[in-house]
Amino acid sequence: MAEIVINGLTKRYPNGFEAVKDLTLDIGEGELLVLVGPSGCGKTTALRMIAGLEEISDGDLYIGGQRMNDVLEKDRDIAMVFQNYALYPHMTVAQNIAFSLKIARRPRAEIKRRVHETAQLLAIEEMLDRRPKQLSGGQRQRVAMGRAIIRQPQVFLMDEPLSNLDAKLRVQMRGEIDALQKRLAVTTVYVTHDQVEAMTMGDRVAVLRDGKLQQVDTPFQIYERPANLFxxxxxxxxxxxxxxxxxxxxxxxxxxxxxxxxxxxxxxxxxxxxxxxxxxxxxxxxxxxxxxxxxxxxxxxxxxxxxxxxxxxxxxxxxxxxxxxxxxxxxxxxxxxxxxxxxxxxxxxxxxxxxxxxxxxxxxxxxxxxxxxxxxxxxxxxxxxxxxxxxxxxxxxxxxxxxxxxxxxxx
Ligand SMILES: Nc1ncnc2c1ncn2[C@@H]1O[C@H](COP(=O)(O)OP(=O)(O)OP(=O)(O)O)[C@@H](O)[C@H]1O
Ligand SMILES: [Mg+2]
Known part of the structure; x- marks a missing residue:
């Protein structure tokens, strides 16, 4: 668990385009912050800078009090869930979930125990021996969550993890992710372009437009007291x-x-x-x-x-x-x-x-x-x-x- 402090974060791509402009945000320990805005407003870019997948052009990033600008992705103790959850097709569900622990050379008994705990948490225990193509979209999404959860990272980053699901499943899964995040109390940044998702899931919502932060507040305040016309x-x-x-x-x-x-x-x-x-x-x-x-x-x-x-x-x-x-x-x-x-x-x-x-x-x-x-x-x-x-x-x-x-x- 850790607080994320973002101070004047800016991303200038090599072609000179500024995708994120002077973003300043504090994300509290255990908080679920939703980053929302229209397509192309810089959500993924911001998330990738936090993850260490994208170089920071300007500004500072702190996680748990440590400056992370120059820390490699693998050393940031972050787990990311993407839109296309990219499971390994030739591995079983159990192997997919266990993958990061295997890479980290954890003892077999510990891996087994943690895979079962994670599967239990996500209600996918009966599916541990299946391969991804034998699962529904929602079940695959849960496996992708499992891969992130099992690492017990200090931060979760999620980039539109539900956008491949149909409307009904999306509503169900957003409730599940929300409940899970509350239970694990891991600091989370959740990206979506769906304002309903933002309003129902976020402890706080940050609205981004053209790379610029427009407002950050509780869903209630954003709705009742929008800061501007946008x-x-x-x-x-x-x-x-x-x-x-x-x-x-x-x-x-x-x-x-x-x-x-x-x-x-x-x-x-x-x-x-x-x-x-x-x-x-x-x-x-x-x-x-x-x-x-x-x-x-x-x-x-x-x-x-x-x-x-x-x-x-x-x-x-x-x-x-x-x-x-x-x-x-x-x-x-x-x-x-x-x-x-x-x-x-x-x-x-x-x-x-x-x-x-x-x-x-x-x-x-x-x-x-x-x-x-x-x-x-x-x-x-x-x-x-x-x-x-x-x-x-x-x-x-x-x-x-x-x-x-x-x-x-x-x-
Ligand atoms: N490598 C790059 N070089 C130049 N511009 C880029 C690069 N990657 C992204 N961009 C631009 O930066 C802006 C922000 O992109 P980003 O992917 O962060 O948007 P987004 O908010 O995640 O959008 P979406 O909701 O469609 O996923 C876009 O205008 C995009 O075209
Ligand atoms: Mg995106």
């Missing part, structure tokens, strides 16, 4: 609705005009976002799909209601997604995360002809159809505001618990 649009599915909005001063306080709606902002929310400074200016306002309600008797008390015309509906069983257009400009495309093709549920364009497409999660039995006009209300306490120039959240930090590191949004 994190706001990357984490959450369907993503947060975002549109340009004007802040105005009225005699009763501040309002935000979102399309045709003029919404009074609760005083406390205005204060937390220092909106006084934005009177007469445009901000980017955000609201998550689950914070928009159809106005019924239950919700009628919320004041910020607007009339919308439903462009598209998607019945998902447990909920119903309704799309409608808000007459306001969308944020610049480069500020937000493009939704990966596999996650696009709808053809609804981000920017419609008459404004920006918003999504709301309605009750599953809301009888909405395309073309219906309905009244929706926003949960005002859950509005987000961002600076349209810098993309940073306007939310002031919680002073008491926030620690040392200045966050990206201060810049």
């Amino acid at each position: 994190v706001a649009s990357f984490i959450g599915s369907p993503p947060m609705n975002l549109a340009e909005a004007a802040i105005k001063q009225t005699k009763d306080g501040l309002t935000v005009s979102l399309g045709e709606a003029e919404i009074a902002i609760p005083h406390e929310l205005a204060a937390r976002n220092s909106l006084d400074a934005w009177v007469g200016k445009s901000v980017i306002a955000g609201i998550r799909p689950e914070d928009i309600y159809e106005v019924t008797r239950k919700t009628a008390k919320l004041q910020a209601a607007m009339q919308v015309k439903i462009d598209r509906v998607e019945a998902l069983g447990a909920s119903l997604l309704g799309y409608f257009s808000v007459d306001a400009a969308a944020p610049r495309a480069e500020s937000v995360s493009a939704i990966p093709a596999e996650e696009v549920l709808s053809e609804a364009p981000l920017t419609g002809t008459s404004g920006t497409s918003f999504c709301a999660i309605f009750e599953p039995r809301a009888m909405l159809k395309i073309g219906d006009t309905t009244e929706v209300a926003l949960d005002l306490s859950r509005l987000h505001f961002f600076d349209p120039e810098t993309d940073a959240s306007l939310l002031a930090e919680d002073e008491p618990e926030k620690k040392k590191k200045p966050e990206a949004k201060k810049k």
